[in-house]
Amino acid sequence: MKALELEEISVYYGPVRGVENVTLDVEEGEIVALLGANGAGKSTLLKAISGIIHQKQGIIKFFGEDFHRMSPHRRVVGGLVHVPEGRRIFTALTIGENLELGAYGTKTGRVERSERLSEVLAMFPFLKEHFKRLAGTLSGGEQQVLAIARAMMSNPKVLMIDEPSLGLDPQKIDIVYDLLQEVAAIGTTVLLVEQNVKLALEIAARAYVLQQGSVVLSGVSSSLINDPRLSDAYLGKAADGDH
Amino acid sequence: MSLLLNELGNGIFLGAFFGLIALGYSMVYGILRLINFAHGDFFMVAAFVSYTVLGAVMVGHSHTHWFTVVWVGLLVMVLTGGLATLANQLVYRPMRRAAILSMMIAAIGLSQVLENGVLVTPGWGATYLVYPVTTPPSGFYVGSNHFTWGQLIIVVISGLLGLGVYLLVGRTLLGKAMRAVSEDQTAAVLMGINVDLVIAIVFFIGGALAGAAAVMTGVYYGQINYLMGFTVGLEAFTAAVLGGIGNIGGAVIGGLILGIVQSIGTGLFGAEWAIVVAFAALVLMLWFRPTGILGERVARRM
Numbered sequence A: 001m002k003a004l005e006l007e008e009i010s011v012y013y014g015p016v017r018g019v020e021n022v023t024l025d026v027e028e029g030e031i032v033a034l035l036g037a038n039g040a041g042k043s044t045l046l047k048a049i050s051g052i053i054h055q056k057q058g059i060i061k062f063f064g065e066d067f068h069r070m071s072p073h074r075r076v077v078g079g080l081v082h083v084p085e086g087r088r089i090f091t092a093l094t095i096g097e098n099l100e101l102g103a104y105g106t107k108t109g110r111v112e113r114s115e116r117l118s119e120v121l122a123m124f125p126f127l128k129e130h131f132k133r134l135a136g137t138l139s140g141g142e143q144q145v146l147a148i149a150r151a152m153m154s155n156p157k158v159l160m161i162d163e164p165s166l167g168l169d170p171q172k173i174d175i176v177y178d179l180l181q182e183v184a185a186i187g188t189t190v191l192l193v194e195q196n197v198k199l200a201l202e203i204a205a206r207a208y209v210l211q212q213g214s215v216v217l218s219g220v221s222s223s224l225i226n227d228p229r230l231s232d233a234y235l236g237k238a239a240d241g242d243h
Numbered sequence B: 001m002s003l004l005l006n007e008l009g010n011g012i013f014l015g016a017f018f019g020l021i022a023l024g025y026s027m028v029y030g031i032l033r034l035i036n037f038a039h040g041d042f043f044m045v046a047a048f049v050s051y052t053v054l055g056a057v058m059v060g061h062s063h064t065h066w067f068t069v070v071w072v073g074l075l076v077m078v079l080t081g082g083l084a085t086l087a088n089q090l091v092y093r094p095m096r097r098a099a100i101l102s103m104m105i106a107a108i109g110l111s112q113v114l115e116n117g118v119l120v121t122p123g124w125g126a127t128y129l130v131y132p133v134t135t136p137p138s139g140f141y142v143g144s145n146h147f148t149w150g151q152l153i154i155v156v157i158s159g160l161l162g163l164g165v166y167l168l169v170g171r172t173l174l175g176k177a178m179r180a181v182s183e184d185q186t187a188a189v190l191m192g193i194n195v196d197l198v199i200a201i202v203f204f205i206g207g208a209l210a211g212a213a214a215v216m217t218g219v220y221y222g223q224i225n226y227l228m229g230f231t232v233g234l235e236a237f238t239a240a241v242l243g244g245i246g247n248i249g250g251a252v253i254g255g256l257i258l259g260i261v262q263s264i265g266t267g268l269f270g271a272e273w274a275i276v277v278a279f280a281a282l283v284l285m286l287w288f289r290p291t292g293i294l295g296e297r298v299a300r301r302m
C-alpha cells in the first residue's frame, strides 16, 4: 500500500516558485529520502504535505485518501507527523510537556497518553532522565532527539523529518540516524529530507532528487549513490547561483 | 501603622480587580502579541449586561438574594467570554496575517464600537446607572481598620479565579497547548493542535474573568458608566505590563502591586491622582526592569 502519493504538486510563494509539478510516492514501511541543494524545494514539499502551506495545484494522497481539504492539525490526527527544519521544540516548556503535546492530536484519553509516554520514554531513556528540564536548555542534538520523540508520541504512520543532521557534530548525527532506523524498524514510514546525500542514502531504500523545485532524478539508493547526475544536481544549483 | 494597614487592605482589594482584568490582557498578549485595547470594554459591557439581568430578576424582591447574584455572575461570565470570543472571530482572526499595529488599531476601533453601542442602547446611555445590588456595609475589624465582608469575598473569589487560571495554564493539556501556541504557532499545528480553537478559548477565558470583575465592581461600587472600561482597562493594562505581560503570575502580582501603590498614593495625594500614580509606578518599574517583574521569557522572544 502506498503511504503517500503526490501528483503534480506545485507551490508558489507569491511569484517565487517553491516546487513545481512534483510527483512522488512512498510505500508503507519504506524510508525514502528527498535530496537536493539548499533552496531546491525540499522543505516546501514537506510543508505542503503537512498542510502548513497551501499547494497551488496537485493531489496529495495519504493511504489513498485525498488530503486536499483537510486542515493541518487534522492530518496529524490521521497519522502524518512532520518534524520541521530547525526542530522547533517548545523551549519554554519542559521535556515532559513537549512530549505530552506530541500526543495532543491523537485525542486519546489520559491513560492511553501516559501509556504512550512510557513506551516512548523507553525508546528515549535520555529524555526520561531529564523529564522536568526546560527543553530550551538542551543542546542541538538533544533537541533533535526530543523532536523525534515528540513526533513519535502521536504513534504516527508516516514520519517526515527535515534535515535532522543540520548543525550537529558527527557523533550526534550517528545517534539521530540510529534513532531514525529504530523508528523505521517498528514499522513507521519515513520521508527523510537531507542535504547530506551520503548520510541519507545509507538508510533510505529510495530517493528523489530535487533541483530548483522539480524532481530531476529518482531511484533506489544503491544505484543513485554512484550516479554522476546526483552531484550534477547539487553543482547545477551552485552554478546557477553565479549569475 | 494602622493607616498603612488600611491602605494595604484596600490595595489588595483594588489589586484583585486589576489582576482579574490584567489576566485577560496578558493571556491574549501572550498568545497573539496583541494588546487588546477593547478588553476594558468587554468589562464595561459585562457591567451593563449584568445590570439589566440583575434588575430583571430582582424585580419584586425587597432584599438581595446572593444566590441569584452568583448565578447571574456566572451567566455574565459566560456571556462576556462569548463576546470576547466573538470579537476575536469577527475582528482579529481575519487579521491573523496582518501587521500587529493594524490589529491594535482594529482593537481601538472595536473599543469605540462597544462604548458607543452601549451609549446608544435604550436604557443604558451616558449617565451613571445605579447598580441593582450592593454589598452591605457590615464587616470586621483588623486593629482599628474596618473592612467589609463584601471586600473579603471579592478578594477570595478573585484569588480563586486567578488560581484556577494558573492551574489551567500550568497543569492541564489545554494549558500546555496554550503555551505551545504562544511560543510557536506553526510547531503547535504540527502537534495536531487546533490553534484557532486554542486562541478562541483564551479569548473566552479572558472575557469571562472580565465579566466576573464587572459584576463585582457593580456590586461593590454601586454604579456603572459606559466609560468605566477605559480607565480600568488602562490600569489593568498597566498592571499586566508591571508584572510582565504574557505571564499569568505576573498579571496577578502586577495587579496587587498596582493596587497597593495606587491605594497608598491616593491616600497621600488624593483620589484624582490615581492614574498618575499608576503610570508613575509603571515608568519607574520599567526603568529598572524593562521586562516587568516576571516578563523575561516574553522579552527574550521579542
Ligand SMILES: Nc1ncnc2c1ncn2[C@@H]1O[C@H](COP(=O)(O)OP(=O)(O)O)[C@@H](O)[C@H]1O
Residues within 6 Å of the ligand: A013, A016, A017, A018, A019, A036, A037, A038, A039, A040, A041, A042, A043, A044, A045
Ligand atoms: N517563506 C518563503 N517566502 C518566499 N520564498 C520562499 C519561502 N520559503 C522558501 N522560499 C523559496 O522557495 C524555494 C524552495 O525553498 P525551500 O523549500 O526552503 O528549499 P530547501 O528546503 O530545499 O532548502 C527557494 O527558492 C526559497 O527561496
Ligand SMILES: [Mg+2]
Residues within 6 Å of the ligand: A042, A043, A044, A085, A162
Ligand atoms: Mg529546507
